[in-house]
Amino acid sequence: xxxxxxxxxxxxxxxxxxxxxxxxxxxxxxxxxxxxxxxxxxxxxxxxxxxxxxxxxxxxxxxxxxxxxxxxxxxxxxxxxxxxxxxxxxxxxxxxxxxxxxxxxxxxxxxxxxxxxxxxxxxxxxxxxxxxxxxxxxxxxxxxxxxxxxxxxxxxxxxxxxxxxxxxxxxxxxxxxxxxxxxxxxxxxxxxxxxxxxxxxxxxxxxxxxxxxxxxxxxxxxxxxxxxxxxxxxxxxxxxxxxxxxxxxxxxxxxxxxxxxxxxxxxxxxxxxxxxxxxxxxxxxxxxxxxxxxxxxxxxxxxxxxxxxxxxxxxxxxxxxxxxxxxx
Amino acid sequence: xxxxxxxxxxxxxxxxxxxxxxxxxxxxxxxxxxxxxxxxxxxxxxxxxxxxxxxxxxxxxxxxxxxxxxxxxxxxxxxxxxxxxxxxxxxxxxxxxxxxxxxxxxxxxxxxxxxxxxxxxxxxxxxxxxxxxxxxxxxxxxxxxxxxxxxxxxxxxxxxxxxxxxxxxxxxxxxxxxxxxxxxxxxxxxxxxxxxxxxxxxxxxxxxxxxxxxxxxxxxxxxxxxxxxxxxxxxxxxxxxxxxxxxxxxxxxxxxxxxxxxxxxxxxxxxxxxxxxxxxxxxxxxxxxxxxxx
Numbered sequence: 166x167x168x169x170x171x172x173x174x175x176x177x178x179x180x181x182x183x184x185x186x187x188x189x190x191x192x193x194x195x196x197x198x199x200x201x202x203x204x205x206x207x208x209x210x211x212x213x214x215x216x217x218x219x220x221x222x223x224x225x226x227x228x229x230x231x232x233x234x235x236x237x238x239x240x241x242x243x244x245x246x247x248x249x250x251x252x253x254x255x256x257x258x259x260x261x262x263x264x265x266x267x268x269x270x271x272x273x274x275x276x277x278x279x280x281x282x283x284x285x286x287x288x289x290x291x292x293x294x295x296x297x298x299x300x301x302x303x304x305x306x307x308x309x310x311x312x313x314x315x316x317x318x319x320x321x322x323x324x325x326x327x328x329x330x331x332x333x334x335x336x337x338x339x340x341x342x343x344x345x346x347x348x349x350x351x352x353x354x355x356x357x358x359x360x361x362x363x364x365x366x367x368x369x370x371x372x373x374x375x376x377x378x379x380x381x382x383x384x385x386x387x388x389x390x391x392x393x394x395x396x397x398x399x400x401x402x403x404x405x406x407x408x409x410x411x412x413x414x415x416x417x418x419x420x421x422x423x424x425x426x427x428x429x430x431x432x433x434x435x436x437x438x439x440x441x442x443x444x445x446x447x448x449x450x451x452x453x454x455x456x457x458x459x460x461x462x463x464x465x466x467x468x469x470x471x472x473x474x475x476x477x478x479x480x481x482x483x484x485x486x487x488x489x490x491x492x493x
Numbered sequence: 494x495x496x497x498x499x500x501x502x503x504x505x506x507x508x509x510x511x512x513x514x515x516x517x518x519x520x521x522x523x524x525x526x527x528x529x530x531x532x533x534x535x536x537x538x539x540x541x542x543x544x545x546x547x548x549x550x551x552x553x554x555x556x557x558x559x560x561x562x563x564x565x566x567x568x569x570x571x572x573x574x575x576x577x578x579x580x581x582x583x584x585x586x587x588x589x590x591x592x593x594x595x596x597x598x599x600x601x602x603x604x605x606x607x608x609x610x611x612x613x614x615x616x617x618x619x620x621x622x623x624x625x626x627x628x629x630x631x632x633x634x635x636x637x638x639x640x641x642x643x644x645x646x647x648x649x650x651x652x653x654x655x656x657x658x659x660x661x662x663x664x665x666x667x668x669x670x671x672x673x674x675x676x677x678x679x680x681x682x683x684x685x686x687x688x689x690x691x692x693x694x695x696x697x698x699x700x701x702x703x704x705x706x707x708x709x710x711x712x713x714x715x716x717x718x719x720x721x722x723x724x725x726x727x728x729x730x731x732x733x734x735x736x737x738x739x740x741x742x743x744x745x746x747x748x749x750x751x752x753x754x755x756x757x758x759x760x761x762x763x764x765x766x767x768x769x770x771x772x773x774x775x776x777x778x779x780x781x782x783x784x785x786x787x
Contacts, residue, residue, distance in 0.1 A: 235594075282773070288589055293727065294728055473595055
């Protein structure tokens with residue numbers, strides 16, 4: 166996939182100044198956009214969904230766009246984060262921040278388990294193995310009815326107020342809910358920006374570009390892959406935990422393979438291997454889904470057709486195409 | 494455990510083989526298309542599902558099961574030809590992920606179209622009258638239809654083997670899988686070969702869907718479940734290997750059959766446990782070529 170991704174091109178010296186500025190302050194730009202975002206949205210619940218799916222796609226994109234591995238099992242990471250967070254609250258009565266931390270840790274751990282098995286394979290094999298393993302996770306959570314509620318989903322994640330440094334904040338107020346979740350998402354974007362700008366981030370892209378050369382340069386390719394996948398699991402686990410708090414329920418569909426496919430669509434739509442792509446993809450996808458679902462219940466037909474059109478005519482995605490224009 | 498006799502286990506073994514036969518038919522089309530075109534057809538499950546629905550429709554307008562056995566693969570195969578020509582052909586040479594993503598999007602469209610025409614709920618699919626009942630196979634009575642599924646799979650495999658090994662077109666297909674460049678230089682229209690291989694693969698998927706319909710009923714989501722399980726078959730057997738798909742398909746069927754007997758709640762998970770073990774011991778699968786992995 167590397168050959169067709171515009172963003173992978175070596176930066177040339179004639180880069181537009183707005184592009185340089187955007188790259189340097191990318192996390193801050195995302196933060197500003199997220200802070201003003203709900204003011205322009207028709208309703209806040211949609212904005213919250215965009216945040217959560219944007220975070221999910223951000224984690225996915227680390228593996229798909231930057232490492233160059235197509236995973237079809239990311240639903241397992243999102244779902245584990247959501248279930249661990251929900252179970253911590255419902256069955257163990259943990260406080261909200263401990264539950265979010267648990268969800269994040271759950272995502273990391275599940276990514277480690279899946280990663281250790283799947284990282285032995287490559288290319289499309291990797292897509293197939295991750296999808297099969299995530300299907301296994303689906304059945305495991307489905308069977309554990311006592312903990313997860315099985316088919317009915319995990320209910321009763323009621324977080325009405327959250328305690329923050331002695332303050333009690335009303336979590337039912339949509340705007341408050343948005344900004345609490347936004348704080349986590351913005352923090353995640355800053356962490357992601359740091360990871361990508363670090364020497365380790367350079368190794369990730371080196372592995373994608375030329376595995377043999379990366380190996381010859383002394384980098385442990387397998388370990389890099391595994392570590393990237395685990396980090397990705399952390400982001401997705403956090404997204405899942407926030408999703409559980411937001412919905413107050415974890416439906417079993419969160420582990421369905423269509424949830425894995427959804428994030429591939431979002432990343433592809435926004436632009437894989439780009440920093441802003443995941444959030445743009447999530448925003449465009451969810452707004453589109455909302456508009457189409459008002460018009461027809463068969464929105465998946467439209468979404469599938471748009472996805473096909475993207476693959477055929479628009480593989481760099483929205484942001485990837487803009488970057489290619491901006492660099493000229 | 495007192496009730497578990499040798500006969501019961503033997504019967505369950507046969508039930509597993511019948512289930513495995515469906516896996517084999519499904520995976521063989523997947524494997525054929527991958528081996529020749531290097532396209533992982535994520536819409537294979539959707540073709541399988543549409544096969545079952547077309548059979549359902551043909552019977553509702555007065556056809557019988559035997560007509561379906563011929564008409565369904567033919568119609569699904571023709572549909573597959575159209576899909577390859579219009580959607581997949583532009584993607585050759587653009588890397589291995591693009592056809593995969595495209596067929597994934599296509600499966601969304603196909604499933605939703607079926608929901609529009611047939612509704613979201615499933616339908617039962619009657620076993621044809623002549624194949625109802627059970628026959629004594631020495632260890633006990635076994636459903637006739639399941640035996641028929643095993644036999645039909647064997648016939649398809651034999652026909653496929655004869656086609657690939659004994660006809661000149663089969664020779665071209667095998668040569669095209671090894672080195673399309675040389676075959677093209679020899680004056681063969683490779684894109685036409687790929688078109689036909691895709692058509693054959695989807696035709697077999699449609700047939701598998703029709704054969705599975707009386708066993709499990711027909712719902713729009715039936716393709717997704719078997720797709721994930723067929724990936725396990727493909728990974729265990731070795732990507733692109735037809736022999737591997739047959740062996741692994743039957744093995745997965747038997748594993749499911751046996752765990753349904755001893756630990757029913759683990760039946761679904763056991764498939765994936767099998768895959769995990771194979772991945773650890775032999776990542777390229779039984780007959781996989783190591784080169785395909787890297």
